[in-house]
Amino acid sequence: MTVLVEPRFSRRSLLQRALVWSISAGLLGACAPAPQPTPTPPPAAKAETPKPAQQPKPGTRVVEIRTHDWLQSEEFYGPWWQKFEQEHPNIKVKREWFPRNEMHVKIMTLAATGQVGDVVRINLAPLVSEMRLKGVIQPLDPYIMSDKKWADYDYKQFWPAQIQTYSKEGKLWGLPVVGHPGCLQYYFNKNLIEKAGVKTPPLDGNWTHDDLITIAKATTVDIDKDGRIDQYGLQPCSGVEEGVVAILRAFGGDLYNAEGTKCLLNTPESKAAIAWFADLWHKHKVAYPLELQPNYQETFPGQKVAIVVLTSIAGAINNLVKDKFEWAIAPNPLGPTGKHATQVSSDGIAMSKITKYPEEAWEVIKSYVSKEHGLQRHFAGLGSPGSRYDVWGDPEFHKRQPKLVPIWEVLIKPGELGAWHHPANGRFFEASDAARNILQDVWLGKKKPEEGAEEAYRAVQAIMDKPPV
Amino acid sequence: MRGWWHRFAQQLGWPTSGLARQEALYAYLFLLPWILGFLGFVAGPMVASLFLSLTRYNIVKDPVFVGLENYYQALFRDPLFWSSLGRTFLYAAVVVPTGVTGALLTALLLNQGLRGTTLYRTLFFLPHLTPVVAAVFIWSWLLNPSFGLVNEVLWQLFRIKGPVWLGSKEWAIPSLILIALWGIIGGNLMMIFLAGLQGVPRELYEVAEIDGANAWQRFWNVTLPMISPTLFFNTVLAIIGALQTFTLAFVATQGGPAYATWFYALHIYTNAFNYFELGYAAALAWLFFVVLVTFTYLQFRFATRWVYYAGEVK
Numbered sequence: 079m080t081v082l083v084e085p086r087f088s089r090r091s092l093l094q095r096a097l098v099w100s101i102s103a104g105l106l107g108a109c110a111p112a113p114q115p116t117p118t119p120p121p122a123a124k125a126e127t128p129k130p131a132q133q134p135k136p137g138t139r140v141v142e143i144r145t146h147d148w149l150q151s152e153e154f155y156g157p158w159w160q161k162f163e164q165e166h167p168n169i170k171v172k173r174e175w176f177p178r179n180e181m182h183v184k185i186m187t188l189a190a191t192g193q194v195g196d197v198v199r200i201n202l203a204p205l206v207s208e209m210r211l212k213g214v215i216q217p218l219d220p221y222i223m224s225d226k227k228w229a230d231y232d233y234k235q236f237w238p239a240q241i242q243t244y245s246k247e248g249k250l251w252g253l254p255v256v257g258h259p260g261c262l263q264y265y266f267n268k269n270l271i272e273k274a275g276v277k278t279p280p281l282d283g284n285w286t287h288d289d290l291i292t293i294a295k296a297t298t299v300d301i302d303k304d305g306r307i308d309q310y311g312l313q314p315c316s317g318v319e320e321g322v323v324a325i326l327r328a329f330g331g332d333l334y335n336a337e338g339t340k341c342l343l344n345t346p347e348s349k350a351a352i353a354w355f356a357d358l359w360h361k362h363k364v365a366y367p368l369e370l371q372p373n374y375q376e377t378f379p380g381q382k383v384a385i386v387v388l389t390s391i392a393g394a395i396n397n398l399v400k401d402k403f404e405w406a407i408a409p410n411p412l413g414p415t416g417k418h419a420t421q422v423s424s425d426g427i428a429m430s431k432i433t434k435y436p437e438e439a440w441e442v443i444k445s446y447v448s449k450e451h452g453l454q455r456h457f458a459g460l461g462s463p464g465s466r467y468d469v470w471g472d473p474e475f476h477k478r479q480p481k482l483v484p485i486w487e488v489l490i491k492p493g494e495l496g497a498w499h500h501p502a503n504g505r506f507f508e509a510s511d512a513a514r515n516i517l518q519d520v521w522l523g524k525k526k527p528e529e530g531a532e533e534a535y536r537a538v539q540a541i542m543d544k545p546p547v
Numbered sequence: 548m549r550g551w552w553h554r555f556a557q558q559l560g561w562p563t564s565g566l567a568r569q570e571a572l573y574a575y576l577f578l579l580p581w582i583l584g585f586l587g588f589v590a591g592p593m594v595a596s597l598f599l600s601l602t603r604y605n606i607v608k609d610p611v612f613v614g615l616e617n618y619y620q621a622l623f624r625d626p627l628f629w630s631s632l633g634r635t636f637l638y639a640a641v642v643v644p645t646g647v648t649g650a651l652l653t654a655l656l657l658n659q660g661l662r663g664t665t666l667y668r669t670l671f672f673l674p675h676l677t678p679v680v681a682a683v684f685i686w687s688w689l690l691n692p693s694f695g696l697v698n699e700v701l702w703q704l705f706r707i708k709g710p711v712w713l714g715s716k717e718w719a720i721p722s723l724i725l726i727a728l729w730g731i732i733g734g735n736l737m738m739i740f741l742a743g744l745q746g747v748p749r750e751l752y753e754v755a756e757i758d759g760a761n762a763w764q765r766f767w768n769v770t771l772p773m774i775s776p777t778l779f780f781n782t783v784l785a786i787i788g789a790l791q792t793f794t795l796a797f798v799a800t801q802g803g804p805a806y807a808t809w810f811y812a813l814h815i816y817t818n819a820f821n822y823f824e825l826g827y828a829a830a831l832a833w834l835f836f837v838v839l840v841t842f843t844y845l846q847f848r849f850a851t852r853w854v855y856y857a858g859e860v861k
Contacts, residue, residue, distance in 0.1 A: 094765055121631060139592065183821075186607060186823060189607050190606045190607050206832050208823075212605060212607040212608060213607065213608070214607060306708070367711070367714075368714065369714035369715050369804070369806070370692045370693050370711060370714060371691070371692070371693075371713070371714045372693075381791065386698075505822065507821045507822055508821075508822045511821070512815070514803075515803060515804075515806045516801070516805070518804050518805035519716075519805040522715075522716060522804060522805060524716060524782035524805065526676055537626065547605050547822075547823065
């Protein structure tokens with residue numbers, strides 16, 4: 079056998095030398111001063127390369143703030159919090175992700191075991207009452223009052239309806255991270271409506287419920303004449319808490335009173351609204367049947383509906399429709415009250431009651447509700463924009479989301495948005511489930527609107543009369 | 548002293564000799580992990596839930612003792628208690644007889660010793676191996692009223708407008724029953740029946756044949772009595788399983804539309820983990836436990852009339 083390369087060491091000597099080197103290195107290491115902990119390198123940022131980290135001032139301790147979110151986008155949040163830590167060298171942000179459906183349960187369980195962290199996500203605005211009553215979160219007022227610069231500008235950017243939603247007993251318990259005026263934005267297919275020979279919904283919002291019915295009737299068609307409707311005029315937003323409330327308010331009714339102590343489904347105005355909504359299916363027969371479980375992701379891009387009522391998800395619809403047809407978003411029609419009825423929607427952020435570092439937690443909260451976050455998160459395709467005037471009024475926002483401009487101009491800018499009323503006793507899910515299931519019978523034609531409204535009222539009021547959670 | 552202890556241990560059936568004691572010790576030693584698990588994860592939580600059922604407990608704050616208030620609330624004030632219980636029994640009343648009969652018939656077919664039986668047995672068992680959540684999603688697509696395969700086939704072949712299945716109040720429970728039966732008929736029940744059928748002595752069939760019994764008479768007078776303990780066991784399991792049904796409704800319909808599939812287990816879950824009324828949910832669970840125990844007791848009580856154990860002396 080020919081040896082092509084002579085080994086420099088025998089296997090035994092190699093092992094011996096390796097052992098000596100390891101021991102020497104260990105001894106040297108032990109004698110050397112303790113190394114500073116090296117932070118874990120952050121994931122590569124696509125958007126912006128952060129500048130080198132500032133060193134904390136001598137004598138400043140570094141505080142770790144635990145927060146959680148349902149939106150796990152390392153691509154966006156990696157660089158976002160990295161930048162935050164550079165701007166706040168005394169704060170480290172530790173994030174935890176939960177699926178949104180499970181988030182509230184997880185937070186409550188963490189709260190029960192004293193592990194909820196410092197900054198708490200409010201999965202849906204009305205849950206603020208439950209979290210307050212259970213002592214999970216604390217008021218933000220002291221931090222706002224001691225932060226004059228923020229209070230003078232940023233605080234005033236939040237829609238008053240959102241502030242009202244998050245306020246209880248004269249204190250503010252959370253702030254909206256993202257938000258929109260409600261599930262009342264009418265996404266319409268221009269081509270289908272024009273083909274039907276009727277006027278498209280006006281972007282200035284100057285149209286009525288009758289106009290809506292006219293358009294919806296004209297665009298409800300059995301295209302292949304086989305006895306089955308192939309294209310419906312309207313896919314309403316039938317969620318009680320976000321969609322139906324807009325209709326109730328358009329008629330002067332509501333689901334709950336502002337204090338969250340009374341259910342208002344039994345008022346004449348609410349009953350009229352419920353009857354009008356049920357008529358979309360049973361009298362006018364223009365609404366996509368609920369039994370068919372319509373999904374806007376399929377129906378609107380698939381041109382099976384001419385109008386679909388949604389929240390501010392123009393970006394997502396853009397991605398779905400692409401160049402298939404022309405579409406736009408109109409503000410909701412004027413109801414019998416003559417006003418554009420709205421109910422703001424949002425998910426929020428709050429400070430946990432158990433935090434030991436409230437000042438630092440407040441900095442994290444400010445970052446979540448900042449204008450920059452509200453814009454960039456939306457531009458990254460991660461959901462609705464921030465719930466602030468300077469987000470929706472931003473020229474860059476208008477440039478990138480021109481279809482949402484009518485919503486800004488007609489519904490948000492005038493400053494008359496409605497708050498998200500909810501049960502003051504913190505029983506939001508309970509009341510919401512009861513109203514949804516009972517009113518579903520009305521939408522499905524199994525109960526008369528009057529009867530359904532009365533039954534839903536009794537069930538919801540019984541829940542609102544229960545003691546606080 | 549030793550004599551007294553010896554007699555006492557004998558009376559209780561405890562081991563008295565040194566060897567027997569050592570054997571028992573080893574037996575308990577090996578059983579210990581299970582016993583600890585049972586105490587920690589079954590008996591412990593059961594006792595805790597009994598205590599919680601007497602409290603108002605929202606998970607974050609400490610439980611507040613309310614006596615029997617939760618039980619009163621469930622029985623007399625909760626509009627969903629009786630309706631969900633009734634709906635669950637209705638579901639079980641269809642699923643259990645259909646599922647058990649279907650499983651028995653399938654097992655009888657597979658017990659004929661035909662070629663390819665092993666393959667068929669595997670194929671029939673496959674639905675049972677499919678995770679319930681995955682099965683529900685597949686069935687939801689199949690039953691989708693707009694683009695589902697089932698309605699499309701009905702329309703294309705027979706020009707029949709299929710029902711709206713899970714979206715309709717009338718069809719939601721039948722749809723869930725259909726999905727459940729798909730998993731039940733070829734599942735564990737069938738395997739247990741098959742094992743029972745294979746345990747019936749051949750000689751009994753031979754004797755019956757000599758006596759001139761036809762296939763139906765052999766089934767009715769030999770097979771059925773001989774597998775009656777298996778039938779009883781499967782029926783008890785099927786009833787308990789059907790009454791505890793949860794996942795199907797939770798994934799497919801979330802209890803809707805308009806409470807049409809709001810089963811009792813879903814009612815317990817919603818109260819516990821959506822509304823955080825853990826004390827109330829515990830009371831609901833204990834009421835259900837009483838119902839199940841009563842039902843199972845009645846089945847055992849009446850079983851003596853129709854269940855035949857070979858070699859049993861009455």
